[in-house]
Amino acid sequence: MDIFEKLQILGASAKYDAACTSSGVNASPSGADAIGSKVSCGICHSFAADGRCISLLKVLMTNICVYDCKYCVNRKSNEKAKRAVFTPEELADLTIQFYRRNYIEGLFLSSGIIKNPDYTCELMIRVLLILRYERRFNGYIHAKAIPGADAKLITQIGMLADRMSVNIEMPSQNSLRLLAPDKSKNSIFKPMGLISENIEHNSKELALYKKAPKFAPAGQSTQMIIGASPETDNHILKLTENLYKKYGLKRVFFSAYIPVSDDSLLPAQDSKPQLLREHRLYQADWLMRCYHFQANEILDDNVPNFNPFIDPKCNWALNHSGFFPLEANKASYEDLLRAPGIGPKSARKIIAARRFHSLDFNDLKKLGVVLKRAKYFLLCNGKKADGLKISGSSVLEDLMSKQELNAYSGHLQPEFGNFRELFENKKSALLPLRT
Numbered sequence: 537m538d539i540f541e542k543l544q545i546l547g548a549s550a551k552y553d554a555a556c557t558s559s560g561v562n563a564s565p566s567g568a569d570a571i572g573s574k575v576s577c578g579i580c581h582s583f584a585a586d587g588r589c590i591s592l593l594k595v596l597m598t599n600i601c602v603y604d605c606k607y608c609v610n611r612k613s614n615e616k617a618k619r620a621v622f623t624p625e626e627l628a629d630l631t632i633q634f635y636r637r638n639y640i641e642g643l644f645l646s647s648g649i650i651k652n653p654d655y656t657c658e659l660m661i662r663v664l665l666i667l668r669y670e671r672r673f674n675g676y677i678h679a680k681a682i683p684g685a686d687a688k689l690i691t692q693i694g695m696l697a698d699r700m701s702v703n704i705e706m707p708s709q710n711s712l713r714l715l716a717p718d719k720s721k722n723s724i725f726k727p728m729g730l731i732s733e734n735i736e737h738n739s740k741e742l743a744l745y746k747k748a749p750k751f752a753p754a755g756q757s758t759q760m761i762i763g764a765s766p767e768t769d770n771h772i773l774k775l776t777e778n779l780y781k782k783y784g785l786k787r788v789f790f791s792a793y794i795p796v797s798d799d800s801l802l803p804a805q806d807s808k809p810q811l812l813r814e815h816r817l818y819q820a821d822w823l824m825r826c827y828h829f830q831a832n833e834i835l836d837d838n839v840p841n842f843n844p845f846i847d848p849k850c851n852w853a854l855n856h857s858g859f860f861p862l863e864a865n866k867a868s869y870e871d872l873l874r875a876p877g878i879g880p881k882s883a884r885k886i887i888a889a890r891r892f893h894s895l896d897f898n899d900l901k902k903l904g905v906v907l908k909r910a911k912y913f914l915l916c917n918g919k920k921a922d923g924l925k926i927s928g929s930s931v932l933e934d935l936m937s938k939q940e941l942n943a944y945s946g947h948l949q950p951e952f953g954n955f956r957e958l959f960e961n962k963k964s965a966l967l968p969l970r971t
């Protein structure tokens with residue numbers, strides 16, 4: 537098998553890992569003179585620690601796997617899968633060739649488990665050693681820790697890679713037992729804990745000795761598959777919050793399950809990936825990481841799933857009408873962040889600008905506030921926005937995206953009919969949820 541065929545197989549096998557932002561799309565060229573390619577395998581995009589978007593070669597070392605995770609296209613029992621394995625030299629060479637041609641800026645390396653976790657890790661380490669020491673590659677490398685591998689091997693990967701990740705895969709131990717019988721909670725959380733301890737230890741070393749070797753300087757992340765198992769959004773969000781707190785993860789990625797198996801424990805082959813649910817989880821994750829929300833403010837046991845028609849921040853605001861309106865010239869940074877249409881950047885600008893003069897709605901607009909949304913939740917010097925009218929339908933039109941509004945129209949309007957009452961009388965009532 538030639539190296540290009542291996543790349544096609546192992547690039548395509550890696551596309552189910554969502555720990556990168558994009559993995560390309562399938563698209564045929566629009567004409568013989570067209571330039572540019574959107575290949576579905578091989579190149580993905582991620583964000584470096586400084587916020588730069590970087591393109592990565594995203595491949596598996598091998599898609600041969602001795603494990604049999606039911607949700608995975610690479611599972612041992614999938615006889616239809618064409619298998620391939622790179623040699624460390626081939627993969628290192630490919631990375632350098634792609635880098636030299638300016639296709640990529642780094643490597644995202646994962647793997648199926650060939651023979652056993654330790655052997656797989658050793659192959660991956662060999663790739664990284666060739667890249668870092670023989671080919672002097674200084675670019676970004678994201679490497680997966682293989683569950684069940686020896687702690688020394690995982691530590692060695694961390695000394696060579698910029699970011700590490702251990703995929704948690706299933707949101708509960710029970711689902712893991714049913715759908716990934718070869719993995720255990722311990723085999724996932726142990727390396728995650730080890731990486732977290734190493735990162736902490738390394739940051740202390742670096743504070744003392746600037747030139748100390750770095751361990752996974754871009755931190756660690758994980759991925760969870762959504763919709764293959766029955767856990768609620770509330771359960772997933774709480775787990776996400778705990779992962780951030782306990783292991784100091786940089787990111788938790790959510791990946792809507794794409795049916796690849798007709799196992800009776802999984803959604804039917806013709807079911808659609810739960811993309812809206814994945815999107816809501818990312819929005820809620822963003823609220824926790826950047827807007828100081830706690831998981832239990834977004835969902836709870838009484839409302840365990842996201843409202844499909846409105847984003848979690850607007851949903852929170854509509855259910856906490858007593859918290860609003862906020863006086864833009866006095867509200868704290870944390871309170872401003874709670875208003876729809878205000879983000880961390882505009883909240884900081886408001887705090888800075890109001891030191892010099894009191895702000896009106898025009899000033900807020902100039903500072904980047906999305907007034908279309910925010911006007912319902914703010915006052916400036918005790919006054920509402922000029923001409924503000926509150927009617928259920930106009931408020932919803934402003935708070936919902938076009939897609940949300942289209943999905944909502946004609947379905948559930950009566951349930952938002954009491955919006956005016958909700959807002960003006962400062963009643964708090966959870967908006968009904970339909971899934």
Ligand code: SF4
Pocket residue numbers: 601602603604605608609610611612647648649716
């Ligand atoms: S360990 Fe499980 S999830 Fe990973 S490649 Fe093998 S079968 Fe797929």
